[in-house]
Amino acid sequence: MDHILELQEVSKAYRRSDFKLDKVSFRLPYGAIMGFVGENGAGKTTTIDCILNTIRKDEGNILLFGKEMRDEDKELRENIGVVYDGDNFPGYLNPAQLSDIMGGLYKQWDNGLFLDYLKRFRLPPKKKIKTYSRGMTMKLAIAAALAHHPKLLILDEATSGLDPVMREEILEVFLEFIEEEEHSILLSSHITSDLEKIADYITFIHEGRIILTASKNELAYEYGIMRCKESQFKEMDKEDVVAYRKRDFQTDVLTADAKKAERKYRDVVIDRVSIDEIMVMLVKGERL
Amino acid sequence: MKGLMKNNFYAAFSSARVFAAIMILLGIFVTAMDNVIPSLLIGYILSVIMGFSANGIFALEKENASRWRKYKLTAPVSRKEIVGSYFINLLLCLLIGIIFAGIFTYLSIAIHGFPFDRNTDVLNLFAVGISISLFMGAIFFPLFYFGGDEIVEVAFLAISLFSAIGIVMGIVSLLNRMFGPKMTVEEIIMGACIMIICSAAVFAVSYPLCVAIFGKKEY
Structure with missing residues (x-):
């Protein structure tokens, strides 16, 4: 191209x-x-x-x-x-x-x-x-x-x-x-x-x-935020984590492949993500 | 280049029109007054020539209030052309000043007679005005590109003006020393030419210097 x-x-x-x-x-x-x-x-x-x-x-x-x-x-x-x-x-x-x-x-x-x-x-x-x-x-x-x-x-x-x-x-x-x-x-x-x-x-x-x-489509349809507990986060594969943010009782994890994550981590809630949220996760979040 | 010249014209026009109106009224006043003591006419010739030149230079400072200086760099013009347009703008403003001075000097002499000791005195006055203007531009432009802060630019203009006056006074002193107290007409004309040539040469040298400074400048 x-x-x-x-x-x-x-x-x-x-x-x-x-x-x-x-x-x-x-x-x-x-x-x-x-x-x-x-x-x-x-x-x-x-x-x-x-x-x-x-x-x-x-x-x-x-x-x-x-x-x-x-x-x-x-x-x-x-x-x-x-x-x-x-x-x-x-x-x-x-x-x-x-x-x-x-x-x-x-x-x-x-x-x-x-x-x-x-x-x-x-x-x-x-x-x-x-x-x-x-x-x-x-x-x-x-x-x-x-x-x-x-x-x-x-x-x-x-x-x-x-x-x-x-x-x-x-x-x-x-x-x-x-x-x-x-x-x-x-x-x-x-x-x-x-x-x-x-x-x-x-x-x-x-x-x-x-x-x-x-x-943008990739971000809108493939990226997602996993809302997980500390224990669930610890068990995650590094390759599934783009960035993460720890909150009080929850860790938000930005993933580049929400569908794959859905299949892999069945007990984790995965939300669609806006560009704003991606930006905040990338800027404020930590990397593994 | 055409667009840059138009830009400089609008910038200079917005400040010079008030100055031009004042100079027309002052010119009428100078013409109306008896010129037995020619100090008023001398003051008018110098102020109108240097004033228009200063207006031409000062117009550049107005661009700083916006991002226009940076914006122009994204347009299809080279930095060399941008610098060149400012130099040409000053020359045009100087020409307008000379025309103003010429018209009202002619009218004053036509109405009241010749007020000076020798014909060449008028030539000298014009030469001094032109030289100060050229030196002023030659000093201001590199400072303008080197500095570039809005407040500093006003100071740069004052520094340039006073430096130019000092340099011209220095050249006049040297010429007086060189030719002695009783100068012939030829020597006076030669002195005026030397003054203009010196200022024009410094003005010309200032251009590549400005291009070099501006070439490295980041906005």
């Missing part, structure tokens, strides 16, 4: 911080949405910054459309739409002026499409961006990212801080975008409910390391 984005053991350390990205690897296929999940400070933005070349990686390879992107590779950037969390554009501009600037930056800039999105998102084109609410600025950033016909959308916490109605509206736009087979989205978020709705793949990052990458 071809991949629009591939990270191979990407590492990045900072002189003034203990934080580092440690051999981050994952692959995003064409025509798919990948949710990039992790708690605040886990390394989501650093990874995205490495992908987009706004920071320099120390080691590893990042392939975009099969090529390593350098500063001079403008053609590759034509095909990437980016949305950052917060204010993407200067407040002294209005959307009409922004469109004028973007038209000079991107060869494929489509002013008509941009205006359509402004209309759809109910964004006034002549109003200064600094007067926009947070939700409006995020919608504007999404409109700008889509209006140059990118093939890959990279969104860093694009839905955080938005109300559920706005998030729903934006997720719909992402689903429309992905209808084209060549289009893909990398969506970093800690709002896992959004990812459960639209993502095909989920990649978990914790303390700069990828701790799990799997398809």
Whole structure:
């Protein structure tokens, strides 16, 4: 399968911080949405910054459309739409002026499409961006990212801080975008409910390391949480335990194969698991 | 590059339009006043040239309030082009300042007569204004890329301006020492040219330096 984005053991350390990205690897296929999940400070933005070349990686390879992107590779950037969390554009501009600037930056800039999105998102084109609410600025950033016909959308916490109605509206736009087979989205978020709705793949990052990458269906239908007693936990095979958390009288065990576990541990209750729960288990839980 | 230039234009325009309005009113005032004592005209020429240049530079600082500086790096433009667009922007702002100064100096002289001792005095004033502006840019841009903190940038602008004034004063002193107290017209013109060439050379050298610093910068 071809991949629009591939990270191979990407590492990045900072002189003034203990934080580092440690051999981050994952692959995003064409025509798919990948949710990039992790708690605040886990390394989501650093990874995205490495992908987009706004920071320099120390080691590893990042392939975009099969090529390593350098500063001079403008053609590759034509095909990437980016949305950052917060204010993407200067407040002294209005959307009409922004469109004028973007038209000079991107060869494929489509002013008509941009205006359509402004209309759809109910964004006034002549109003200064600094007067926009947070939700409006995020919608504007999404409109700008889509209006140059990118093939890959990279969104860093694009839905955080938005109300559920706005998030729903934006997720719909992402689903429309992905209808084209060549289009893909990398969506970093800690709002896992959004990812459960639209993502095909989920990649978990914790303390700069990828701790799990799997398809959403695999997580939804194959993963499970075993609720067991201490004695039952002690008898479990190591291979059945992805992570575990001890509570007062119970131990929660995350397993990658709930069906197998059902057959194997007949007296253990096994629940379906949400992405949120998987994240908490992976981050807070212990490994055998 | 076109998009970057437009971006710089909008950034500079948002701050320079107020400055331009004040300079037009001040220009009308300078033109209306008798220029027997030319200090008002001298002050106007220098302030309008340096002021527009400072506006062009200061516009960059406004980008820091958003993620725009980082966002631009994801667009199909190289870091070299981003730096280049700032240098061109300063030159354009300088040109606007020169045009403003030229128009109101011409009007003042046309209405009230020539207020200076020699024709070359006007040339010198323009040369000083242009040189200070170029030195200011040449010093500010590397500091801007090296530092990059919003509060520091205001300080950088002040440091650049005062350093540029100091350098130009230093060049003027050297020229005076070189040519002596009674300079000929040719020597004055040569002095003005030396000043502009020096500042232009430093401005030109500042560009690759900025590209090198910006190339290593992470956002």
